[in-house]
Amino acid sequence: MVSWEGCNVMSTLVAQKQLAALIASALEQIIDQGMLNISDLPEINLEIPRDKSHGDFASNIALVLAKPAGKKPREIAEMIVENIDDQKFIDKVDIAGPGFINFFLSDQWLYNVLERIEAEKLDYGSSNFGAGEKVLLEFVSANPVGPMNIVNARAAAIGDTLARLFKASGYFVATEYYVNDAGVQTEIFGKSLLSRYRQINNPDYPFPDDGYPGDYIVDLAHELLNQNTALDWMTEDEQIEFCRTWGIDRMVDSQRQDLLDFNVKFDRWFRERELHQAKALENIIKILTERGYIYEAEGAKWFRSTAFGDDKDRVIIKNDGTYTYVTADIAYHYDKLKRGFTKLIDLLGPDHHGYIGRMKAAVQALGYSEDTLEILILQYVALLRDGQQVKMSKRAGEFITLKELLAEVGKDAARYFFIMRSLDSHLDFDLTLAAEQSSENPVYYIQYAHARICSIIRQAGAQSIAVKSVKDVSLQLLNHETEIDLMKKLAELPEEILLSTIERAPHRIARYALDLASLFHSFYTHCYIIGEKEELRDARLVLISCVRIVLERVLTLLGVSAPERM
């Protein structure tokens, strides 16, 4: 049994849980009295009504029960309300509309929120929901033969924030970037680099037909020249191999640096070559063969992925004896599983959606459940400049790289813009707006709220006014409408973090940050702080200090900085 002693409600999550328990016990009493005849209780959900006149929380339970119970919704609602135990934290309970039960809570629960924020600081909103489950989040994994593009950038921002959300929700998370450094593409890359290297002294040296045209390879060639390597004494094959490994290492280094500049740090950069060196591909084929999912046909070896619902079986060893990329990918995922991760999440671009079936099949063929692997598909990004779409052609070597994006709009705006839309949304990224440092830009709007609070606290400090502890101020003075709204929003953070994690929806946090900033700005214009009487001033300082903590918290989740001055 839940104890109702004291008023321990301190977030919307807790409030909803407690109200649901109250309704459940009311229903039990009604059923015991024989007033209601239903076989089993449905789940009781509390929602926060859009309209404030509908209370702090509302339940539709009476409407849901109307049919199975064969009674009118309002009649059921009345019985429930009559049987709800009186609680100190409930001001009143109304029945409204077709049969909604609306709960109006005493403001005390909001003051408890401030106490909790003061106690937990930047941990406020965290939970142990994940119970330490080991999750491996793989994202970006861009080919190392070229610079990272705008979709990679979106994946980086979203993947990184998802990782932060999983951590906040009590999971053990590791992030990985898978480097395809073993395929045909890297060989073409090696040839391209060697050709550019030769062209420095011999402009007529041929460039491979299928070579990579970008200028970055020319830059790499000049860097290679300055390295004074033993390249010229090698055979042709050795030269290509050297260019490949040296060049890929340089590409990976620069990708790693670009991502660090974007506030994205991977726990591990996993090289495909490690799998080959460890004979992991041979091993995975052996395992799948033993399990009976490999067969030979048309001179190749196939993985029977259709056994688990895939559209067609997949070639795993080509008729020329080499492996397909799927083979390495299965080996990589098996490696993840062997390392003890019980949940694998891959964040991929929309061109990879056909990949879901075969990889889920592979995981199952290896003896794991289908939902061990979760593949999130990210939709494309269209870049706009001055309202016009920026055309990008990879073949012509024209595309905006992550590095260029950061130079143009900055890390904070870029992160926010990528995260503010749901994964499913085909994002229109407005470069002009993102680069603008004005009120039209939501990033600055949120950061400005944080900087404003810091400024007030600085001003107060200059007048020797310190921010007191929550328990030393008169919280009941915080009763202005904008103050109540602000505290309600603070109360929502734990729920928001949890839902953002469960729904894999980082955009919810971006929106929450914007809403909180908006409520603060509104409060700021309606309520003074430093000029007010001491008691009210101190209470308000506590309030804005809590708002500041939560703003810093959500900005950190987004990977955006929380400036103290602007």
Added chain:
RNA sequence: GCGCCUGUAGCUCAGGGGAUAGAGCAUCGGACUUCUAAUCCGAGAGCCGCAGGUUCGAAUCCUGCCAGGCGCGCCA
């Protein structure tokens, strides 16, 4: 042809069974002798792509259609 995503205010997007459908931008009108006007307050603006169905209740779920984006290799 098959698969995935999308279609909501002039624009970009939230909401994904519940009460009068929301936000930002844009437009229009107001607010600075005091803590940052990078702000606030207010107004107008919508057959929620179309047509059926399920439901006490559908923007939300199901079916079909229309439109846009992206896939459907022994490429990665």
